[in-house]
Amino acid sequence: MPQARPRKTVFGLLPWPERQAIAESLRTETVGGLVLLAAAVVALVWANSPWGGTYESIRDFHFGIPALGLDLSVGHWTADGLLAVFFLVAGIELKRELVVGELRTPATAALPVIAALCGMAVPAALYALTAAAGGGSTDGWAVPMATDIAFALAVLAVISTHLPSALRAFLLTLAVVDDLGAILIIAVFFTTDLNLWALAGAFAGLVVFHVLQRLRIRGWWWYVPLGVAIWALMYNGGVHATVAGVAMGLILRTTRDADEEQSPAARVSHLVHPFSAGVAVPLFALFAAGVSVSGDALTRVFTDPEPLAVLVGLIAGKTLGVFLGTYGAARFTRARLNPDLAWADVLGLAVLAGIGFTVALLIGELSFPDAVQAEHVKAAVLLGSLTAALLASVLLRRRNRVYRRLFEEEERDDDADGIPDIYQGARPDRTG
Known part of the structure; x- marks a missing residue:
């Protein structure tokens, strides 16, 4: 009799090359996240201090090259330029995820993609239902979608958890798919007053960018x-300028030639x-997080339908969407959860995915032109x-003893050869 195929393990041990790439990316993101957290705190304190007028003056100060259509405020330079x-x-x-990562095959892509799609659809639906029930605008349906x-x-760094690498990798892949969804939403729903000549110029530039990559020009x-x-052409074309960034990122070559130590994408x-x-x-x-936190402003979060809908979408929508999407995908593919973990993890x-700071703030600005409502x-x-x-x-700290044990097991390298011992004699129930 033919033997039954082994069931795939959800959140099992990552392949070693994939884990190395994920670890490098997560280190940078963690440090950047701490700086981001500090910047948000500074913005809130500054905007609500006696020097709040100075904050607004700097944020709204315009500079640039008007002849090229680039006379923007400091706030818009950070949103359209730096982002x-x-x-x-x-x-x-x-x-990278599509070529060598979790999204390269349908089998490995199914779980994070389904979880991400549910984690975008459910918050958007809850936003629309909440806003419509309160008689508000549904224009902000995309605000609570991104992680x-x-x-x-x-x-995670502040609360000092030791999440296993598979859970961190899942969170990263989830955010990558979220970012793709946000990019598509920005490109499709927040495009106005198209300048076809400028867009044609931007497209021609992307073609040249692609040709330079094909010719191995460095x-x-x-x-x-x-x-x-x-x-600049994308901005003047009426499409949000951040789309230019992701387009160039997708064009960069991720495969390494024989004479290269790193691919162009890895170097960049x-x-x-x-x-x-x-x-x-x-x-x-x-320059985006400096909002009023007065009693009236906080009250309006719970009384105005639009901000209340955002709150419901981020907290309830993200949690339900990501958790049910992950659980459903695992059941549909007949995969089993890593026996060292529990669905509580x-x-x-899923609750952590409700942190929708950067892209949510950007889409909030685009969705609500009225400054007060924004x-x-x-x-x-x-x-x-x-x-x-x-x-x-609260949820993750309760399980930190388990995470610490798994983390130490994954990092243990008794023979000091640079490769954790678990990859040289991994248990079957830990592999994915």
């Missing part, structure tokens, strides 16, 4: 001016990722993310 760097890194991460991986990792002096030109990520995580995103947070991770929605994003962080901290 393009963030989305460049997101594009590279997505390309902020840097902020989530900063929370040198930043080719790519940096071209990238800036593509970004190594150089740009620290700037994105440590400078670009925190500066955006500094997945629930904690401020209330931003306050809801901050409050929802803080609530999700606190709830996740």
